[in-house]
Amino acid sequence: MKLSRRSVLKAGVSAGCVAGGTVGGFRTANAGMFLPFTFPRNVHVQFGSYVNWSQEINIPLIKEFKPTSVDQLVSVINWAAKNGYRVRPRGSRHNWSPINVNPNDSVTGNVLVADMTALTAFSVNTSGATASITAQPGIMMDDFLTKAEQYGLGLVHCPAPGDLSLGGALAINGHGTAIPAKGERLPAGGTYGSLSNLILALKAIVWDDSSQAYVVKTFTRDQPEIAPFLTHIGRAFIVEVTLQMTQNFRMRCQSLVNVSADELFAAPGSSGRTIAALLDQCGRVETIQFPFTSNPWLKIWTVAPTKPPTSRQVTGPFNYPFSDLLPLNLTNIIGAVDRGSYALTPLLGATAYGVVTAGLALTNSADIWVKRAGWFCTTGHKELHPKSASQRPFRGR
Structure with missing residues (x-):
């Protein structure tokens, strides 16, 4: 049965017929997608992919809008409540778990994703x-x-x-x-x-x-x-x-790669450089354990109002570039493991440990003195979305 435009309008829905057109109060990027005409006219819905930062969650098509005011967001949420839709917030998609958005929330479903990144007051x-x-x-x-x-x-x-x-x-x-x-x-x-x-x-x-x-x-x-x-x-x-x-206050961050996991994670009261002892000493400890290696990357943070003699003063955040943009040999191994070559996992761990050990030495970053506020002193680097095979973030982070 062929429907006239008038009959479609009477039904209260509009089908997107042309890719990139604006139909029914929303902007569509794919043919055949539609929302009821009752959807708030001042809000544009776009159809695109949802991919989290490390790419475990990849939803090819999902309905998304970007509110520029709280009033816009409230209007969409109230519309959704009356029309059988659910609304989910998202920021930079720096998540692993599909708790707020999952692969079943495709463009054909009744989920709207609210991109909250324009609300920045x-x-x-x-x-x-x-x-x-x-x-x-x-x-x-x-x-x-x-x-x-x-x-x-x-x-x-x-x-x-x-x-x-x-x-x-x-x-x-x-x-x-x-x-x-x-x-x-x-x-x-x-x-x-x-x-x-x-x-x-x-x-x-x-x-x-x-x-x-x-x-x-x-x-x-x-x-x-x-x-x-x-x-x-x-x-x-x-x-x-x-x-x-x-x-604001200043801190010192020391990186160690010569403390074994057995020593570090020994029971409280054990001798040596244990987590318990380090927490008593400085209150701030981070460890990154690479698979099938003995020594983690250990970072300890201590309050330091004045610069320690052996520390290098840094003037900005993200002082571990070797953990942000990984060398091609390491990303190739990561890619192979992702594709099912799980026997390479020990090689992956050993290579990652080697990159960190060499990187700390080459960048003189094993002992740095930082200003506290904007310099991400808990773990100290910026994770990036992949741009090329040689620019993948380390997913073990």
């Missing part, structure tokens, strides 16, 4: 006893920490990647636990524990019974209702957060 309040920053979730951690540093503010610990969104970091209670070393005293405004400990208040989109609609509601730290939003793993829409901040 940022403001600083230094008038109170504790300084705070209020920001929207789409701002990248690189930008957030760089702006904070301009006000002399920082965090006790923070995620390593600069291209991770603030919303993404908050969704997973972004990483590091920042426990104190023995005798260490917190700077004003600082807090130990994970990133959620810094949240003073947030705004979230929630259901309102009185209006029978989704609305923006503010939650403060002293309200029990805030708890589910502190680590929501991508299943809530946080549109603004206020974090308490501390004054």
